Amino acid sequence: MRRGAVDFVLKPYTPDALARRLAPRFAEIAERAADDEATPEKPGGGFDFDSFVGSSPAMRALYAEIERIAPSRAPVFVMGESGSGKELCAEAIHARSGRAQKPFVALNCGAIPRELMESEVFGHVRGAFTGASEDRAGAVEAAQGGTLFLDEIGEMELSLQAKLLRVLQTGEFRRVGEARARVADLRIVCATHRDPQAEVLAGRFRQDLYYRLHVLPIRLPALRERGSDVEALAQAFLTRFAAEEGRAFRRFSDEAMRRMRAHDWPGNVRELQNVVRRAVVLGEGEEVTPDMLPVEVGALNAVRSFAQPAVGEADIEPFWISERRIIEQALVTFGGNTARAAAALELSPSTIYRKRERWAELDGAA
Incomplete structure (x- = not known):
């Protein structure tokens, strides 16, 4: 119960006893679902789901998946393209978990120099390396509970992946330069914009760590898959930035x-x-x-117009056609x-999937 369980039963138990235990929990879930149905839309068309904006089918499915996996204690593997909101997803999972009252600590593994990464993750003791003038807690310790x-x-890097695997296996970690082990009581949510299975095949990601982390996978839809959410997001950003910059902007033409x-919104x-x-800062008006x-x-549309070369230019083809031929071969x-x-x-395999979807759209529009 201290670790987040909502109830328990003692064995042996009868079906009636189990049903009585489960009934309040089912009632709570049904009540929450009813509340979600009654949640009013935001002015831009989105729903109030933490910091997310959007009510497209892809996002509604994402919200439902977050609700399902958040109460679990198992690791979560978030996948999605760069800029699709992976940290927002992790925050939403944390906010709906049994650990919501404890710290949420985010660490971008791609933004930290390799030589400092171990210390950032696990901390260090004084004198562990040049410049370590005092004891320092790492992200694992900061996220306790x-x-x-x-x-x-x-x-x-692979050597640090092995140490992270040990945390998952034993629930213990050591600061850099420290002999004694410390207890790691936390839930790990990780994310990548790459295809993790391809990274395993390429030898850049440990297979054993992948299987430890890839327990509850969740995929964030790209913005081009979210339909009218583009309009809702754009309006939400316009309102926010106009207020921050003291501008009069209220709408888009x-x-x-x-x-x-x-637009395809690759970012x-x-x-x-x-x-x-940029429009708010550099533009004028409402x-x-x-x-x-x-x-x-x-x-x-301009890209599509190049798909059929003009007379006299038959020997020149757009780059995407050459790219398509290479990938398909x-x-x-x-x-x-x-x-x-x-x-x-x-x-990345996801790049190939994305490009093939775009080619299919171009073929359908031809």
Whole structure:
């Protein structure tokens, strides 16, 4: 119970006794579901689900999945493209877990120099290395009782992965330079924008650690998969940045919004956020117009127009056609195995999946 269980039963027990124990829990779940159904939409069309904005089918499915896995104590593996909101997902999981009143500690493994990574994760004692002038707790210790979020875990070197595996296996860790073991009472949520199975095949990620962490996988949809959420997010960012910058912006023109909906958003929500902030800072007025947006936003139709070369240019083809031919040949070579083809081309399998979806759309529009 101290570790987050809501109830328990003693064996042996009868079906009636078990039903009586479960009834209050089912009632609570049903009540929460009813509350969720009654939750009013935000002005931009999103729902109040922590810091997320959006009510597309993809996001509603994500919210439901977060609700299901949050109460568990098992590790969570969040996958999604860069800028899709992996840390927001980890925070939402923590907020709905039995550890919500304890710390949430986030660590970006790709933003820390390799030589400092072990100390950042596990801490160190005075004199452990040059510059270690005092004892210092690491992220594992700071997250005691709560949740440790390891973003871009694929950037962690193999030797440190082995030490993280030991934490998961034994529930113990050691500060750098310390002999005694300390207890690690935390839940680990990790994330990566890469295909973890491809990283295992390439030898960049330990297979045993992968199976320890990949207990509850959850995938964040890319912004291009979220339909009208682009409009809701853009309006939410516009309202927020206009207030922060003291500007009068209140809406987007129809053409500006059309271009934003047509854009592929390879940088996902982070790219959209930057585009809106730039328009607010550099523009004037109450309405964001197309000329305030970067030229590449909504340029998909321009790319399509190159698919049929003009007369006299038949020997020149767009880069994406050459890229498609190379990727498809690699897939044929490896018998349709996307992971092996991606490794040979030094790409992420998710990149191949994304490009093939885009090609299918282009073929359908032709």
